[in-house]
Amino acid sequence: MSGIILETKGLTKHYGGVHALEDADFILRRGEHVAIMGDNGAGKSTFVRQITGVEQRTRGTVIFDGQEVNFAGPLDAREAGIETVFQTLALADDLNVPDNLFLGREATKWNFLGPFRILDYKAMRESTMAGLVKTGVKIPNIRNSIANMSGGQRQCVAIARTATFASKLTIMDEPTAALGVQETAQVENIVRTLKEQGESLILVSHNMRQVFDLVDRIIVFRRGRMVADLDVKETDGQDVVAYITGAKTGAQFEGAA
Amino acid sequence: MSDTSHGIGGLTYDKSKRQWPNELNVLGALILIVIIFEVLGAIFMGQSLLFDTKDRFDSIFNEQRLRIIIIQVAIVGIIALGVTQVIITAGIDLSSGSVLGATAMIAMSFAQVSVVNGNPNPKAIFGPAFLDLPVIVPIFVGLGCGLLAGMINGILVAFSRIPPFIATLGMMLFARGVAQWWSSGKPVSFPTDSYAVIGAGMMPVIIFLSLAVLFHLIMNYTVYGKHTYAIGSNEAAARMSGINVPRHLVLVYAIAGMLAGLSAVILTSKNLTAQSGMGLSYELDAIAMAVIGGVSLFGGRGSIIGTVIGALIIGVITSGFTFLRLGAYYQEMVLGCIIVGAVALDQWQQQRAARRA
Ligand SMILES: Nc1ncnc2c1ncn2[C@@H]1O[C@H](COP(=O)(O)OP(=O)(O)OP(=O)(O)O)[C@@H](O)[C@H]1O
Ligand SMILES: [Mg+2]
Numbered sequence: 001m002s003g004i005i006l007e008t009k010g011l012t013k014h015y016g017g018v019h020a021l022e023d024a025d026f027i028l029r030r031g032e033h034v035a036i037m038g039d040n041g042a043g044k045s046t047f048v049r050q051i052t053g054v055e056q057r058t059r060g061t062v063i064f065d066g067q068e069v070n071f072a073g074p075l076d077a078r079e080a081g082i083e084t085v086f087q088t089l090a091l092a093d094d095l096n097v098p099d100n101l102f103l104g105r106e107a108t109k110w111n112f113l114g115p116f117r118i119l120d121y122k123a124m125r126e127s128t129m130a131g132l133v134k135t136g137v138k139i140p141n142i143r144n145s146i147a148n149m150s151g152g153q154r155q156c157v158a159i160a161r162t163a164t165f166a167s168k169l170t171i172m173d174e175p176t177a178a179l180g181v182q183e184t185a186q187v188e189n190i191v192r193t194l195k196e197q198g199e200s201l202i203l204v205s206h207n208m209r210q211v212f213d214l215v216d217r218i219i220v221f222r223r224g225r226m227v228a229d230l231d232v233k234e235t236d237g238q239d240v241v242a243y244i245t246g247a248k249t250g251a252q253f254e255g256a257a
Numbered sequence: 258m259s260d261t262s263h264g265i266g267g268l269t270y271d272k273s274k275r276q277w278p279n280e281l282n283v284l285g286a287l288i289l290i291v292i293i294f295e296v297l298g299a300i301f302m303g304q305s306l307l308f309d310t311k312d313r314f315d316s317i318f319n320e321q322r323l324r325i326i327i328i329q330v331a332i333v334g335i336i337a338l339g340v341t342q343v344i345i346t347a348g349i350d351l352s353s354g355s356v357l358g359a360t361a362m363i364a365m366s367f368a369q370v371s372v373v374n375g376n377p378n379p380k381a382i383f384g385p386a387f388l389d390l391p392v393i394v395p396i397f398v399g400l401g402c403g404l405l406a407g408m409i410n411g412i413l414v415a416f417s418r419i420p421p422f423i424a425t426l427g428m429m430l431f432a433r434g435v436a437q438w439w440s441s442g443k444p445v446s447f448p449t450d451s452y453a454v455i456g457a458g459m460m461p462v463i464i465f466l467s468l469a470v471l472f473h474l475i476m477n478y479t480v481y482g483k484h485t486y487a488i489g490s491n492e493a494a495a496r497m498s499g500i501n502v503p504r505h506l507v508l509v510y511a512i513a514g515m516l517a518g519l520s521a522v523i524l525t526s527k528n529l530t531a532q533s534g535m536g537l538s539y540e541l542d543a544i545a546m547a548v549i550g551g552v553s554l555f556g557g558r559g560s561i562i563g564t565v566i567g568a569l570i571i572g573v574i575t576s577g578f579t580f581l582r583l584g585a586y587y588q589e590m591v592l593g594c595i596i597v598g599a600v601a602l603d604q605w606q607q608q609r610a611a612r613r614a
Contacts, residue, residue, distance in 0.1 A: 054497060075499025090497035092490035094557035095483070103487055104498030106480050115481045115508060 004063075005030045005169055005200045006051070011060035013046050020046040022224045024060070028169070033191070033201040035211040038221035038244055044204045045087050047221065048173050052084045053077040065168055075104055081168035085158050085175050087204070097142035098128040101161045131164030135190045152183040163190055170194055173204040188214060208237045220244055227253050279551045279558070282602075283566045286549075290570060294577040306573075306580050322580070324459070326572040330546070331461035332527075334568040335520040337543035338465075338472050339407075339513030341564040344547050345476075346509055347489040347556025348414060348421035352428035353517040353543055356406040357536030358436035360521035364399030365445040365531035368392070368452040380446045382439075392451040399522035400515050406432060407514015411507035429540065436533040446530040456527030464523060466565075468516070473561040485509055489556025545592065546571055549599045553607075570595070 006028040013021040021043045028034055036044050050057040051064075053071025062069050064080060071077040074084070091100050098121070107120040107127070128142055137156040139149070146154055155178060162170050172191075176184040191214050194201055205211050211218060212232055220228035220243040228243040228250035242248040294306045309319050336353045343350045369378055371388035381388060406428060413424035439445075454460070476482035484505050487495040496502050520539075525531040550567025552559025571592065578588040 073499055073501075074497050078499060086497055088493065090491075090494040092487040092494050092557070094486055094490040099483060099487075103483075103495070104500050106483060108480060113479070115484075115505075116475060116479045118478055119480060119483060121478075 003029050005032075005065060006202075007063040008051070009061045009063075011047070011050055011062065012058045013043075013050050013055065014058045019224050021050065021057075024226050026219065026226065028200055028202065031195075031198045031200055032217065033195055033203065033215040034217045034219060035215040036202060036204045036219045036221060037206065037208075037211060037240060042221040042244075043224040044221050045173055046224075048084065048086070048171055048202070048204065051077070052082055052171065054086075078105065078165075078167075082171065083162035083165055083167040083169070084171040085162055085173060087173040087177075089154060089158050091146060091154055091158055093147040094145050096145050097132075097139060097157055098124040100146060100157055101128050101131065101164055105165075127164060128160075131160050135160045135163045135193070136186060152179045155179055156183060156186065159187055159190055163194070167199065169200045169202070171202045171204075174206065175203070176205070176207065176210065184210075208240065211240075212237070220250075222246055225253070229253075279606075280560060280562045280566065283549070283551050283563050283570075287566055287570050287573065290573055290577075294573065294580070297577075297581055301581060306577055322576060324462075326569070326576045327462050327465075328459070329575060330568040330572040331465035332520045332524050333539050333542045334465045334546065334565065335461075335468060335523070336513075336517050336539055337546040337564050337568055338468055338561060339516035340540070340543040341547045341550075341552050341559060341561060342472070342476070342485055342509050343421070343513045344544070344552050344554060345485050345489045345556060345559050346506060347492070347554075348506070348510070349425060349544070349554070350410065350510065350513050351422065351425040351540050352406065352410060352432055353513065354536040354539035354541070355429045355432035355436065356403055356514055356517040357521040357524065357539055358533060359406070359432040359439070360399050360402040360518045361525045361531040361535045362436050362439040362445055362533060363402050364395045364518070364522050365448060365525045366439070367398045368395035368448040368525070369445070370447050370449050373447050378447050380444065382445055389449060392449065392455070395448075395452055396455070396522055399518045401518070403518015403521065404511050404515040407511040407517070408507060410514060411510030414510060415503035415506040433533075436535070439533070442533055444530050444532045445525075448526065448529055452526055453529060454526070456523040456525070461523050461527060464519075469561055469565050476561055481505075481508070486557055489558075491557075542571070545596050548596055551599070551603065553603055554600070 004027055006026070008024055008026045011021060011024040011026070024047060036047065038044050049055045051062060053073050053076050064082070069080060071080070077084070092103060095103070102124045107123040108117040109120050110118045125142065132139060132142070137160045139153055139157070146157060149157070155175065159172070159175055162172070176187050179187065188210060191201065191203065203211070203215060215232060218228070218230045218232060218235065218240060219226060220230070220240065222244065228248070229252070230240065230243070239248070243250065291307060295308070298304055298306045305319065307319055307322060309317055336357070340350050340353060366382040367387060367390055369381055369388050371378055371381070371385060373379065378388065410425050410428050413419050414421045476485065484495065484500050487498070487500060488502055488505060492502060521536070524535060546567040547559065547564045548554065548567070549570050550559065550563035550565070552563060574592060574595070575588060578585070
């Protein structure tokens with residue numbers, strides 16, 4: 001087993017004429033927590049979508065857990081061990097908490113029935129309880145449809161989903177953007193728990209304090225390109241802002257932007 | 258972070274926050290409508306709609322009328338079971354009535370006898386090789402035709418960007434054309450005895466209720482059901498969660514088509530003949546049953562139980578107006594109001610729920 005959990009080489013995504021992501025060379029070590037920062041439209045979510053198989057990349061390679069991967073869809077990525085909280089919440093409002101947690105990978109019985117295989121509600125409820133307790137997420141009743149929950153609670157459900165399933169890599173795209181102070185602290189605690197458990201994490205965030213609190217390394221994107229790769233111990237907020245706005249560009253990325 | 262005041266992970270179960278099942282509202286509406294007819298019946302007709310007021314001690318119900326109520330909604334009800342699933346995916350199926358028409362003509366052609374009253378069957382569509390076939394053949398042909406039409410609907414909806422309304426509107430016109438083209442407008446009659454059994458007596462009701470139970474279980478306890486709700490609730494989320502949305506949609510529309518095909522078999526068996534105009538506007542009746550039963554046209558919400566109660570509401574209203582000797586036009590006016598009212602109520606409830614969140 002190598003020490004690198006995820007590596008991308010020349011990862012590129014064009015939407016028609018829009019060069020949303022250009023030649024991203026990225027490395028994430030096992031157990032490492034890395035933040036991706038950058039202005040709106042810098043290509044952060046695009047980068048996440050290419051890794052997780054939500055979209056098909058224009059070119060480049062993705063190496064996950066020592067193997068080159070070509071995920072056909074998000075389920076493939078999940079099965080390989082990548083859990084993602086997408087920026088646009090991937091939750092179904094009319095379903096309750098366990099249904100949402102297990103959406104797309106339900107616990108089932110009688111699998112010979114194909115699409116009509118039977119749901120194992122009890123197992124899903126129990127894992128949900130365990131997952132929520134583990135992450136400290138507060139929800140009045142897991143059997144209510146999540147339509148009636150607050151934005152923060154829904155966000156917590158989405159995050160609990162990633163924490164419930166053992167994974168090799170967790171990706172969170174702006175998980176605290178819509179949260180109150182308490183919920184943000186809670187999400188940050190979940191992230192710390194993941195760190196203690198030695199799980200690797202990519203955190204997309206605009207929150208400078210949060211990033212400096214939680215991660216080991218900061219990657220800055222600007223107009224679709226990676227422009228900096230900074231150790232948090234050797235940088236500060238002003239420095240990062242300079243990279244985000246384009247006042248500075250990392251030495252190894254000269255000529256990139 | 259182990260503050261238990263809100264209950265962690267649902268460990269405290271606050272019963273006051275439990276959601277009121279929508280089916281109870283629909284059931285309440287059914288009971289209210291029955292009461293209205295009972296009152297009107299007592300005032301204007303001097304008799305009861307559903308209850309046995311004579312001195313027979315076998316039952317408190319007027320069984321004959323109950324039977325009529327449920328028979329007249331059973332065949333459309335079977336279609337409504339499929340339409341319910343389609344609407345839950347946030348789709349619509351306008352083609353079921355016409356698919357019934359086309360399937361009726363085609364399936365019946367495989368169910369004909371060779372000899373009628375000692376003479377060759379005057380309505381025979383095919384040569385002798387296709388007469389007196391075992392009953393399984395027309396059943397399979399019927400289910401197959403419905404399935405095919407439904408699959409085409411599903412493929413159009415899932416893989417092209419044609420909205421379900423337009424895709425199934427196209428199928429509605431196309432299938433009606435097929436029904437008229439099949440025998441150049443002539444009815445197809447004289448089925449075999451075994452075919453005639455399928456829709457005889459209470460058979461449509463038995464089939465309708467069995468399928469209702471089956472699909473109720475499927476919608477609530479299988480992956481198929483869960484994904485159907487998930488797609489209607491948030492299609493993007495369903496896709497991101499790894500559900501193969503196009504494949505699932507094809508399956509849902511195919512099942513709806515197959516149920517339309519099945520109702521064609523039952524209806525032609527019941528009537529002992531197939532006509533190209535069969536099933537006219539059944540799709541709208543089926544949609545009405547679902548909508549009255551609380552199935553949301555925006556997808557994600559509704560249930561088979563709701564649709565069955567919706568079907569009963571339509572049945573009671575139809576029978577009730579006949580019972581009160583009021584013309585069919587009043588009945589349609591009232592049904593129109595009830596459908597709009599049901600959707601308005603649904604909207605109002607949704608907005609109230611949104612405000613609470
Ligand atoms: N499906 C798409 N089609 C066309 N252009 C797209 C598409 N998705 C993203 N883009 C474009 O790609 C660029 C990068 O978008 P992306 O969502 O990755 O930004 P981001 O860094 O996540 O921004 P934010 O901080 O606002 O979330 C933007 O210019 C956006 O308009
Ligand atoms: Mg983004």
